[in-house]
Amino acid sequence: MQITGLLYKGFWSALDWIYPPECAACGEPGYRVCPECLQKIQFTEHTTKRKSDRSFCDNQNCGSVERVFLAEYEGVIRECIHALKYDHNLSLGEFFSPWMGDLVKAMNWVTDLVVPVPLSDERVRLRGYNQSELLARPLALHLGVRYLPICVSRIRNTPSQVGLSASERRTNVAGAFRAIPELVKGKRILLVDDVSTTGATLAACSDAVLSAGAGMVYCITLAGFANRNLISSEVKHQV
Numbered sequence: 001m002q003i004t005g006l007l008y009k010g011f012w013s014a015l016d017w018i019y020p021p022e023c024a025a026c027g028e029p030g031y032r033v034c035p036e037c038l039q040k041i042q043f044t045e046h047t048t049k050r051k052s053d054r055s056f057c058d059n060q061n062c063g064s065v066e067r068v069f070l071a072e073y074e075g076v077i078r079e080c081i082h083a084l085k086y087d088h089n090l091s092l093g094e095f096f097s098p099w100m101g102d103l104v105k106a107m108n109w110v111t112d113l114v115v116p117v118p119l120s121d122e123r124v125r126l127r128g129y130n131q132s133e134l135l136a137r138p139l140a141l142h143l144g145v146r147y148l149p150i151c152v153s154r155i156r157n158t159p160s161q162v163g164l165s166a167s168e169r170r171t172n173v174a175g176a177f178r179a180i181p182e183l184v185k186g187k188r189i190l191l192v193d194d195v196s197t198t199g200a201t202l203a204a205c206s207d208a209v210l211s212a213g214a215g216m217v218y219c220i221t222l223a224g225f226a227n228r229n230l231i232s233s234e235v236k237h238q239v
């Protein structure tokens with residue numbers, strides 16, 4: 001790991017020392033996520049994901065997008081994402097990034113740029129931060145790949161996806177992103193988000209990046225759903 005990576009890791013370790021953490025899932029003091037809760041996380045089998053996730057990009061760009069996620073979106077990991085997103089438990093991004101980095105390596109993905117899925121300016125103002133950046137920056141450091149959040153922006157604020165069906169989500173985020181061609185042209189982009197359920201946001205963001213000339217898009221999220229067959233077939237008819 002480069003010196004910046006060590007400094008970044010050191011920063012969060014120092015914060016843990018000054019403000020001892022509590023397990024994001026059960027509250028056990030002294031851990032960001034305690035060993036017992038970590039054991040409950042259902043990490044995904046990346047090889048099977050790789051095959052099934054092809055169905056996610058059922059559009060003109062199919063074949064230029066691959067997607068994977070670290071764990072099933074339930075239980076402990078769901079609690080952790082909630083804590084990262086809504087309870088300002090910011091260090092969880094750094095905590096999970098090495099696992100995501102190892103997954104990227106296991107997938108044999110070679111990438112040029114790491115890009116977090118952007119939030120709208122309005123949502124960043126309300127929340128104070130973009131949780132995807134908290135995962136993407138340390139992930140980039142872990143992989144030794146350039147971190148470049150500015151190359152993709154959200155050009156339209158979209159209502160929250162919570163409670164929407166797969167088709168509604170697609171419509172909700174379609175055309176919401178724009179990428180800068182000078183920065184992404186010919187590049188292999190690693191898009192990072194906290195969670196992906198129907199894949200609508202990642203698909204819209206991937207489309208923007210590919211339209212701007214990127215050569216390939218790889219998407220990684222902390223969590224997702226392994227049993228996505230029903231959702232995938234639903235999505236197919238919406239593109």
Ligand SMILES: [Zn+2]
Binds near residue numbers: 034038
């Ligand atoms: Zn715990």
